[in-house]
Amino acid sequence: MIDIKNLTIKKAHESLLKGDFTVRELTETYLAEIQKKNPEINAYLEVYTDALEQADEADKRIKAGKADILTGIPFAIKDNLLIKGRIASASSKMLEKYCATYTATAVQRLVEQGAVLLGRANMDEFAMGGSTENSAYGVTKNPHDMSRVSGGSSGGSAAAVAMDGALAALGTDTGGSIRQPSSFCGTVGLKPTYGSVSRYGAIAMGSSLDQIGPITKTVEDAEIIFNVIKGADGFDSTTISDTTFAKEPYKGKKPVIGIPTAFLNQGGIDEAVLANFNESVEKFKNLGFEVKEISLPNIGYSLAVYYVLMPAEVSANMARFDGVKYGLHKDGVNMVDDYFVSRREGLGREVRRRIMLGTYVLSTGYYDAYYNKANIVRNLLREDFKKAFETVDVILTPTAPTPAFKIGSKTEDPIQMYLEDIFTVTANLVGVPALAVPSGFVEREGKQLPLGIQITAAHGREDTLFMVGKEFRSE
Numbered sequence: 001m002i003d004i005k006n007l008t009i010k011k012a013h014e015s016l017l018k019g020d021f022t023v024r025e026l027t028e029t030y031l032a033e034i035q036k037k038n039p040e041i042n043a044y045l046e047v048y049t050d051a052l053e054q055a056d057e058a059d060k061r062i063k064a065g066k067a068d069i070l071t072g073i074p075f076a077i078k079d080n081l082l083i084k085g086r087i088a089s090a091s092s093k094m095l096e097k098y099c100a101t102y103t104a105t106a107v108q109r110l111v112e113q114g115a116v117l118l119g120r121a122n123m124d125e126f127a128m129g130g131s132t133e134n135s136a137y138g139v140t141k142n143p144h145d146m147s148r149v150s151g152g153s154s155g156g157s158a159a160a161v162a163m164d165g166a167l168a169a170l171g172t173d174t175g176g177s178i179r180q181p182s183s184f185c186g187t188v189g190l191k192p193t194y195g196s197v198s199r200y201g202a203i204a205m206g207s208s209l210d211q212i213g214p215i216t217k218t219v220e221d222a223e224i225i226f227n228v229i230k231g232a233d234g235f236d237s238t239t240i241s242d243t244t245f246a247k248e249p250y251k252g253k254k255p256v257i258g259i260p261t262a263f264l265n266q267g268g269i270d271e272a273v274l275a276n277f278n279e280s281v282e283k284f285k286n287l288g289f290e291v292k293e294i295s296l297p298n299i300g301y302s303l304a305v306y307y308v309l310m311p312a313e314v315s316a317n318m319a320r321f322d323g324v325k326y327g328l329h330k331d332g333v334n335m336v337d338d339y340f341v342s343r344r345e346g347l348g349r350e351v352r353r354r355i356m357l358g359t360y361v362l363s364t365g366y367y368d369a370y371y372n373k374a375n376i377v378r379n380l381l382r383e384d385f386k387k388a389f390e391t392v393d394v395i396l397t398p399t400a401p402t403p404a405f406k407i408g409s410k411t412e413d414p415i416q417m418y419l420e421d422i423f424t425v426t427a428n429l430v431g432v433p434a435l436a437v438p439s440g441f442v443e444r445e446g447k448q449l450p451l452g453i454q455i456t457a458a459h460g461r462e463d464t465l466f467m468v469g470k471e472f473r474s475e
């Protein structure tokens with residue numbers, strides 16, 4: 001029996017090299033777990049039938065002495081990342097039968113190392129949402145409490161890892177979609193610096209905000225995956241190389257932690273979340289970190305700015321789903337009606353809401369009032385962070401304002417759902433990296449619900465995030 005509960009990438013890699021178990025055995029263990037739990041949790045939309053064949057290839061590679069760190073490591077892949085020859089539906093009816101013709105660079109880099117792709121993970125349709133309730137294929141339940149959501153939009157990826165249905169997963173994050181489900185499911189999630197991981201082959205949501213990143217059980221595992229998937233890519237002109245940002249070493253000093261106290265005292269944060277956050281701050285102090293109060297004058301506008309800019313980009317990116325070139329096609333009474341009928345039937349309510357909002361903020365007369373103004377404030381936010389990082393190395397907040405909420409409790413009120421993103425959207429607007437780390441539990445109705453803290457660093461300073469995250473988790 002392989003103890004997958006306590007398994008990490010590092011441990012699995014060592015065991016595979018030593019011959020404690022084979023990739024086939026490891027993969028079989030995960031497949032059995034998926035078979036047992038997925039019918040209820042719905043983390044996977046599809047489990048690949050060739051997983052064991054991939055495993056055998058990885059075993060051959062290990063036998064030949066050619067193992068890399070991810071050889072034989074079983075992954076769940078979010079349903080908006082393309083894998084050649086496989087379906088990528090973005091959890092939408094629009095792409096229900098869409099089969100990818102090429103592979104996303106980030107996935108390709110896993111494949112080149114011999115990782116085992118177990119299947120595609122559920123998500124909010126086109127990554128729009130924070131609970132996976134917007135999936136056209138049903139909600140993903142939280143493995144810690146089946147009456148609650150797993151978060152979103154990468155809820156399937158986080159739940160897959162949390163239920164031991166994968167050792168790690170890839171997700172995407174436009175405004176928190178890797179970090180918030182990680183917080184809800186008790187996993188580690190990294191939203192990398194904008195441009196550090198290629199977006200080639202990720203179905204676009206908001207192109208100036210999207211990043212692909214890992215969801216794992218430990219900070220070290222997130223670091224391992226980030227080091228494999230990052231780096232310049234000729235297929236994504238916004239990618240940067242490792243040398244883009246100066247990295248001053250800490251030379252034995254610990255990074256200084258900043259807390260945006262005024263922002264945290266504005267109200268609206270669950271009491272248990274706040275108490276847990278304060279405990280986490282104490283823990284950092286006890287570990288010898290210097291903690292400072294900082295001010296981010298414009299952070300209160302983040303959510304509003306995000307919910308103007310993101311729909312604007314969404315409306316542009318979604319224009320390609322017209323029912324003609326690919327995806328669902330439905331006949332209307334004439335050609336123009338074809339577009340309406342295909343989009344009405346292919347796209348869910350939240351996606352259509354965002355297309356309309358985005359089209360509105362970009363339209364003549366409103367462009368200056370909304371889109372332009374939001375862009376100006378986005379620049380002010382960049383300045384706020386630049387200033388803050390002159391005095392501190394990382395910024396600490398909770399990851400989400402609440403623990404995992406009940407299925408159905410926010411679906412009638414989009415604003416309530418959007419408020420869940422209060423702490424996460426800023427990193428995407430500014431482009432800086434942010435790491436979600438589990439920080440404890442709160443008991444609700446007899447169930448232990450995970451809580452999380454978010455550590456944010458300056459552009460290119462994932463190394464600082466990993467350093468601070470590992471110390472916090474005693475890794």
Ligand code: GLN
Nearest residue numbers: 127129130174175176177
């Ligand atoms: N929950 C946020 C939203 O609904 C973030 C989504 C994401 O990061 N893809 O937009």
